[in-house]
Amino acid sequence: MDLLNALVALANYILVPGIAYGSQLALGALGVTVVYGILRFSNFAHGETMSAGAMFAILFMWLFQSLGITIAPLPTIVLGLIPAILCMIVYLLITDRFVYRYYREQKAKPVIFLVASTGLMFLTNGIIRFIIGPDEQRVSDGARFVMKAREFKQLTGLNEGLAIKTSQLITVLAAVAIVVALFWFLEKTKSGKSMRAYSDNENLALLSGINPDRVVMIAWTLTAILATVAGALYGLDKGYKPFTYLQLLLPVFASAIVGGLGSPIGAIVGGFVIAFSEVTITYAFKKVIKYLAPDAWAPEGLVQLLSTDYKFAVSFVILVVVLIVMPTGIFKGKSL
Amino acid sequence: MTYQSRVYLSFGSMAALLLIVGFFQSWSVAFAILNLCLISSVMVLGVNMQWGYAGLFNAGVMGFAAMGGVAAVLVSAPPVQEAWQAGGAGIVLSFAIAIATAVAVGVVHWKMKSGDLAKFAVITAIIVIGFVLYRMNLDPAVEAIEAVEPAKTGFLGGLGLPILFSWAVGGLLAAGVAWIIGKIALGLRSDYFAIATLGISEIIVAILKNEDWLTRGVKNVNGLPRPVPYEIDVQQSPFYQGIADQLGVSIVEFSSIYVKLCYSALFLVVLLVIFYLSEKALKAPWGRMMRAIRDNEVSANAMGKHVTGRHLQVFILGSAVIGIAGAMLTTIDGQFTPASYQPLRFTFLVWVMVIVGGSGNNLGSVIGGFVIWFFWIEAEPIGLWMMDLITSGMAPENALRLHLIESASHMRLIMMGAILLLVLRFSAKGILPEQDRQSHR
Numbered sequence: 001m002d003l004l005n006a007l008v009a010l011a012n013y014i015l016v017p018g019i020a021y022g023s024q025l026a027l028g029a030l031g032v033t034v035v036y037g038i039l040r041f042s043n044f045a046h047g048e049t050m051s052a053g054a055m056f057a058i059l060f061m062w063l064f065q066s067l068g069i070t071i072a073p074l075p076t077i078v079l080g081l082i083p084a085i086l087c088m089i090v091y092l093l094i095t096d097r098f099v100y101r102y103y104r105e106q107k108a109k110p111v112i113f114l115v116a117s118t119g120l121m122f123l124t125n126g127i128i129r130f131i132i133g134p135d136e137q138r139v140s141d142g143a144r145f146v147m148k149a150r151e152f153k154q155l156t157g158l159n160e161g162l163a164i165k166t167s168q169l170i171t172v173l174a175a176v177a178i179v180v181a182l183f184w185f186l187e188k189t190k191s192g193k194s195m196r197a198y199s200d201n202e203n204l205a206l207l208s209g210i211n212p213d214r215v216v217m218i219a220w221t222l223t224a225i226l227a228t229v230a231g232a233l234y235g236l237d238k239g240y241k242p243f244t245y246l247q248l249l250l251p252v253f254a255s256a257i258v259g260g261l262g263s264p265i266g267a268i269v270g271g272f273v274i275a276f277s278e279v280t281i282t283y284a285f286k287k288v289i290k291y292l293a294p295d296a297w298a299p300e301g302l303v304q305l306l307s308t309d310y311k312f313a314v315s316f317v318i319l320v321v322v323l324i325v326m327p328t329g330i331f332k333g334k335s336l
Numbered sequence: 337m338t339y340q341s342r343v344y345l346s347f348g349s350m351a352a353l354l355l356i357v358g359f360f361q362s363w364s365v366a367f368a369i370l371n372l373c374l375i376s377s378v379m380v381l382g383v384n385m386q387w388g389y390a391g392l393f394n395a396g397v398m399g400f401a402a403m404g405g406v407a408a409v410l411v412s413a414p415p416v417q418e419a420w421q422a423g424g425a426g427i428v429l430s431f432a433i434a435i436a437t438a439v440a441v442g443v444v445h446w447k448m449k450s451g452d453l454a455k456f457a458v459i460t461a462i463i464v465i466g467f468v469l470y471r472m473n474l475d476p477a478v479e480a481i482e483a484v485e486p487a488k489t490g491f492l493g494g495l496g497l498p499i500l501f502s503w504a505v506g507g508l509l510a511a512g513v514a515w516i517i518g519k520i521a522l523g524l525r526s527d528y529f530a531i532a533t534l535g536i537s538e539i540i541v542a543i544l545k546n547e548d549w550l551t552r553g554v555k556n557v558n559g560l561p562r563p564v565p566y567e568i569d570v571q572q573s574p575f576y577q578g579i580a581d582q583l584g585v586s587i588v589e590f591s592s593i594y595v596k597l598c599y600s601a602l603f604l605v606v607l608l609v610i611f612y613l614s615e616k617a618l619k620a621p622w623g624r625m626m627r628a629i630r631d632n633e634v635s636a637n638a639m640g641k642h643v644t645g646r647h648l649q650v651f652i653l654g655s656a657v658i659g660i661a662g663a664m665l666t667t668i669d670g671q672f673t674p675a676s677y678q679p680l681r682f683t684f685l686v687w688v689m690v691i692v693g694g695s696g697n698n699l700g701s702v703i704g705g706f707v708i709w710f711f712w713i714e715a716e717p718i719g720l721w722m723m724d725l726i727t728s729g730m731a732p733e734n735a736l737r738l739h740l741i742e743s744a745s746h747m748r749l750i751m752m753g754a755i756l757l758l759v760l761r762f763s764a765k766g767i768l769p770e771q772d773r774q775s776h777r
Binding site: 112 | 680
């Protein structure tokens with residue numbers, strides 16, 4: 001029986017990665033929710049938008065590194081975020097101008113937007129591979145760890161170490177900062193209020209003199225900020241590979257739907273629900289059980305509920321259960 | 337331009353393109369392209385039922401095509417006796433447990449009052465116990481099976497039947513998956529349906545890549561039997577030697593073309609049968625009802641049409657056709673390679689075919705399958721040639737030039753994305769627009 005070591009192991013392998021991954025998913029799902037609330041379609045290109053944002057951040061990171069500008073101990077990619085966001089705002093406004101605006105004027109069905117966004121998804125993916133190539137890029141520089149496993153062991157005298165990567169700490173801090181800023185914007189500013197009004201009732205908002213073009217522009221700007229930060233943080237945490245963002249689409253959408261599509265709070269809660277389920281179900285509990293149970297009970301296998309190859313099956317199953325039990329999600333987003 | 341002349345012109349141009357490849361590249365290449373065009377057309381007919389007839393956005397074509405591929409393995413691969421002896425019983429038992437668990441959950445779900453906390457607890461308990469028992473039986477069986485000559489087999493194998501049966505089985509498997517997904521996600525918003533199909537296709541491919549006992553995973557299943565003769569047998573037969581001599585071609589070239597022609601004939605039969613049935617269905621009252629539902633769900637519902645039920649029906653039918661095409665594809669490849677199931681190749685490309693060909697028009701689907709497959713194959717040479725042209729002014733070792741030429745293969749993604757967006761925007765009806773009944777009179 002060694003409760004303390006078991007708890008530390010759980011924190012190291014589930015709590016810390018879960019919080020970091022949950023923050024990334026929450027930011028991604030917030031982007032999906034903003035587009036859904038204002039433009040009223042599910043943006044399949046969102047995964048690639050995140051990827052493109054991360055790519056721009058990496059390109060600017062290389063530029064800054066070659067100029068010798070670094071902000072050690074923080075990774076340089078953080079510095080690249082601001083110009084990357086500006087690039088993504090321009091990119092999203094261009095795609096809106098040439099792809100979505102036409103269908104908006106035609107008042108096309110949501111499914112047409114969906115098909116168009118799928119086309120954009122592959123176009124964006126092609127452009128990304130064209131510019132940066134299909135290979136993995138290492139993006140972390142500066143100090144890798146805030147707390148190393150060895151330091152933690154020396155500090156506490158426990159067998160298990162607790163490691164916190166710089167990228168994880170930055171992820172959580174950035175996510176908190178962005179979410180606070182977003183809610184402040186939506187609740188307190190005039191533009192934010194006009195966005196919520198437009199999302200709630202388009203016709204009434206138009207009657208009250210809200211300019212729809214402006215609302216759409218702000219929505220894409222917010223999406224660019226959310227997607228770039230989410231994509232770059234994910235790349236910083238797990239390494240940047242262009243093809244992983246297509247697979248990220250499922251957990252991101254599952255987060256948004258589980259929380260309730262169109263509800264910002266729901267997107268955040270959904271992100272953490274999905275992240276913790278995924279991390280918990282694919283974690284091998286052998287170590288923890290060894291600490292908790294008597295030696296004779298030590299399990300032979302890894303006690304892993306599902307291999308990590310099936311991690312998106314977890315988000316899918318949660319999605320299916322939510323669709324069956326409560327299709328509007330936890331926070332009663334707009335549905336049906 | 338009238339519709340008739342559009343049909344003749346489009347099919348005529350396509351035939352001319354294939355003939356050009358035949359005369360200038362080689363006939364073997366031309367028939368290889370033709371065979372894949374035929375398979376693509378079948379797959380597109382399936383997606384067209386879902387999108388063109390009913391307006392359902394199936395983002396998981398890849399998964400249904402993969403079900404067809406699995407069917408080819410399960411039907412035609414020779415059974416591995418040692419593997420069955422080692423772990424067959426365990427696999428069967430664990431699946432019996434899985435089914436029993438599902439049935440138990442269903443019974444509890446129907447019998448107990450909904451919204452009850454006790455019901456939730458009972459269902460959770462059944463699932464947990466079922467899962468533990470399932471894994472306790474499955475894991476050792478899987479380990480035993482995968483230990484049987486892992487370099488050669490290491491899986492259960494199939495039934496050892498002729499591979500042609502797998503085309504029907506592939507359709508059935510895909511239809512089964514479609515039934516489950518349709519039951520869950522149809523009747524909700526169209527986005528939810530799209531996400532659900534996207535998710536299930538990713539999961540299917542993940543299972544095929546990782547469950548080595550079933551499909552050998554990324555080790556691939558090679559040497560699936562063929563429905564047509566092998567080149568080597570043709571070459572050794574005096575009968576074919578005589579024909580080749582009369583035609584004045586070498587026996588090697590003759591055998592290669594002869595085998596491809598046999599495939600073409602088989603695929604053409606399937607394409608014609610499915611095309612005939614789709615046209616019949618579309619022209620029948622059923623097809624008119626589907627289009628009425630697509631164009632106005634509310635009024636179709638008011639007219640007493642069961643919208644969700646019809647959607648489920650057409651989704652299952654379309655997925656079955658995709659499954660058949662998937663099995664045909666694995667048949668011509670002669671091997672099953674789970675890693676080759678990429679969303680770009682299987683979901684997105686088929687979508688581009690449907691939209692470019694003309695949503696809702698079966699002839700359009702066929703021509704879409706032909707045209708897009710042709711350019712998909714030729715895109716890489718064209719892309720390379722263009723990059724070479726653009727950069728011809730630069731020095732041969734210029735970094736930009738090298739980067740551009742290296743990236744020519746990614747041009748496919750950009751090109752297909754651009755084609756989809758352009759056609760959807762400027763010519764949403766496609767090459768052969770949908771025909772309503774009046775215009776036939």
